[in-house]
Amino acid sequence: MLESKELTKVFGSVRAVDHVSVRLEPGHVYALLGPNGSGKTTWMKMAAGLIKPTSGQMLYNDAPVGIESRREVAYMSTEPYFYTWMIIKDVGRYYDDFFEDFSMERYQSLLARMELREDMKTKTLSSGMMAKLKIAVTMARDAKVYMLDEPFNGIDLLARDEIRACILQFAAYNKILLLSSHLVEEMEAVADRALFIKQGQLVESVDLETMRMTMGVSMADRYRQIYGHTEVQNNA
């Protein structure tokens, strides 16, 4: 179980995450939604232990995130982060060296599926190829929690279908899968729960099926209801 309690992160005068309390449970695929700068990435990085909170707590199985949680939490950043001297094979070896749950066999099979060769240099990959590589190496871990930040960014429709299929293949009843994206329609087909973040604050945490039944709206409709006013204001 991944949980944040009154989690806050302040960068200078900007409150990127503002007292967010939320609890993510195994067996669900969560969509983390919100416009640019709403705090999705900062929240995820705090869950991955890369950013230290200003106040509040980020807990994994009731303990603060840290070395132990990193063994079980697989995080995929939206930015490329591999060492520039690496070829794709080195990336797999690196993960294999540091993560006990990493499967080289699964990695190679995902690479083949994504049409990536092991001898390709990471620094020469296109953004689409880089996105596929990040997915392949992250999903090759048999982690308890997967957090994928903007996994569909900068890639074409067919590759997006492939990535969606890969993600869902390894989502299981005992795992937490958290995806952030602007592409709300893409997320609708994948997620069963949604977290709406606005200006660093958690606006709503909903079960999508219940929302459809009780409110009669889709995730995309709800997104428009929550953020529409802000976007009109910004455009004006």
Add this chain to the structure above:
Amino acid sequence: MLKLMKYEFRKTQATKLMILAITAIAEVAFLIGLYGKHDTTAALSIAALVFLATFGILIVGLESIVTLHRDMNTKQSYMLFMTPNSSYKILGSKVLECSLSILIAGAFFFALGTLDITLAFAKEVGLKSLWETIQDVLRNISINGRPLEINARALASFTFTLLTSWILTLTTAYLSIVISAALLNGKRFNGFVSFIFFLLLNWGCTKVLRLATSHVPTSTSVSIPLLVSCCVALVLSVIMYIITAQIMERKLSV
């Protein structure tokens, strides 16, 4: 820890290989100059080898500092801080890898220098004459009125002094970079601020070292002040290391 050290080596491998390749070319040129009677080639290659021996070791040390700066201030930091390793391990692997690299580079250039001097004297004046020349030189060098003794102990203490002083410089630089990264978090002038912190910390360390060695009587033995200086440098390095790892653990966001 070994795995982390392996990747620290990989990060700096290209520079090390380049230094090695240039040294190999200079060495071949020296041998051609020596045995082919090309005096200009020999002289130029000797100058190149002396330059490489001096700056090669310096570059190995400096690159480790540059690598930490990159690890703190670019997205590549995720590669380190996503892994289930403590800051102590991450930092320790950097210090150990760099110290070992400096030690190996120093030993390599020392061995190469000894070999080249031996070859040159053997070729020109014979080994017996080489030994006599070395003894003459040593007789003329004295410290505090005592003739300099070159033996295994003196050599070991010299190496240990250089290494501990390098480790202190390294850990001071690491602390400066981490303080700056924790405070400025990738903002502009981060590198400049690190340098200012380094100068301040280095000034403090020099003061402590001077204070510690000022009470040691210099007339007793050359190695005693050196030993005190080494021990103080090591203690300061450990303090720097602990403070750096604590800042990384508690305050650093990448």
